[in-house]
Amino acid sequence: MTDQPGSHRAEKSAPGRQRELTRGRQILLRVVTPIFARVIKIVWAFFRIELQGEEHIRELAESGRPVVLAIWHEGLVVVGWLAAQLLAKGVKATFLISPSVDGEFGVYLLAWFGGKAVRGSGRRSGAAALRGLNRAIRVDGQSPFIAVDGSKGPRRYCKHGATTVARMAGVPIVPIGFAAGRSWRLRTWDRHLIPKPFSTVVITVGEPFTVPRQLDDQAQEEQRRDLEAKLNHQMKMAEEQAGTAPDAVTVIDDNEED
Numbered sequence: 001m002t003d004q005p006g007s008h009r010a011e012k013s014a015p016g017r018q019r020e021l022t023r024g025r026q027i028l029l030r031v032v033t034p035i036f037a038r039v040i041k042i043v044w045a046f047f048r049i050e051l052q053g054e055e056h057i058r059e060l061a062e063s064g065r066p067v068v069l070a071i072w073h074e075g076l077v078v079v080g081w082l083a084a085q086l087l088a089k090g091v092k093a094t095f096l097i098s099p100s101v102d103g104e105f106g107v108y109l110l111a112w113f114g115g116k117a118v119r120g121s122g123r124r125s126g127a128a129a130l131r132g133l134n135r136a137i138r139v140d141g142q143s144p145f146i147a148v149d150g151s152k153g154p155r156r157y158c159k160h161g162a163t164t165v166a167r168m169a170g171v172p173i174v175p176i177g178f179a180a181g182r183s184w185r186l187r188t189w190d191r192h193l194i195p196k197p198f199s200t201v202v203i204t205v206g207e208p209f210t211v212p213r214q215l216d217d218q219a220q221e222e223q224r225r226d227l228e229a230k231l232n233h234q235m236k237m238a239e240e241q242a243g244t245a246p247d248a249v250t251v252i253d254d255n256e257e258d
Contacts, residue, residue, distance in 0.1 A: 021104050033108040044081050046197040047180075051082070052241060053205030056174060060208075061089040066143045067208055068166045068173045069093070070227060072156055072235070073147035074190040075178040082176070082203055083145060087114040092142040096120050096129055118144060121151075130165055137169040148227065153189045158228035160220065163211050172208035173227060177234025179242040191247060202242040204234045 051057070060067060071079050086093040097106040097117040107117045118136045120129030136142040146162040149155055166173045179202050180195035195201050209230070211223055239246050 021101055029105060029108045033112050037109060037112045047195050047201040049081060049201045051203050056205045061091050066137045066141045066171050068162050068171060069143055069145045069176055070148050070162045070173050070231060071145055071176045073149050074192045077194060078178045078201055084113050094118055094142045094144050133165045134168045137171055155190050158224050160224055163223045163227055167211045167213055172210050174208045175206040175230040175234050177204040177238040179238035179244055181242045181244050200242050202238040204238045206230055206234050
């Protein structure tokens with residue numbers, strides 16, 4: 001890890017930003033980012049974090065092989081801790097961050113922890129984002145965290161992004177679950193998870209699996225469903241370990257949104 005956010009250059013995977021980052025805002029980000037990062041680390045210190053499936057993390061760090069790390073969007077606060085651990089072990093963990101000026105804070109924050117962001121938006125420039133992630137994996141050996149239900153949901157409905165990226169880059173997918181014994185849920189579309197202080201937080205890391213390179217439409221849908229099932233299995237394991245009841249999810253029709 002490093003306290004220097006100066007190496008915040010990111011992979012470009014989307015059209016140019018409409019606004020330029022001003023000198024004043026650059027200075028502000030350089031000042032605010034270390035403060036915010038340290039606050040995050042203090043918050044994490046108030047959790048009793050248990051990591052299940054640590055052998056998969058150890059194998060990942062020792063092999064140096066990139067993977068796609070699949071998560072549900074609601075766990076970004078918790079998964080941030082795992083990303084920091086991976087970066088500390090030498091794994092090039094990364095995130096897809098909006099190419100807008102507003103996304104620069106995420107770039108600086110990731111750089112503070114020693115990572116390099118991939119710039120792009122799955123919602124506005126999906127194809128470009130996929131190409132950027134593919135390049136980050138194949139060229140730079142980065143392992144992206146991908147929220148498989150996207151940035152707008154539906155909640156816990158696995159879209160095709162993670163399986164497509166893994167298939168393009170020829171790397172395995174690692175499904176990750178999480179739960180907190182006591183927590184708050186934000187009133188957002190994903191019911192974002194915020195663990196309460198001193199609560200037990202469980203993160204489960206599943207076994208890596210490979211997506212075949214050649215798939216027809218039906219096989220792609222089967223892979224999507226399979227990843228969704230694996231993620232839900234990891235979530236169930238984490239919830240049982242944390243001693244908390246599963247959070248209700250509204251089941252949607254597969255034709256409602258992809």
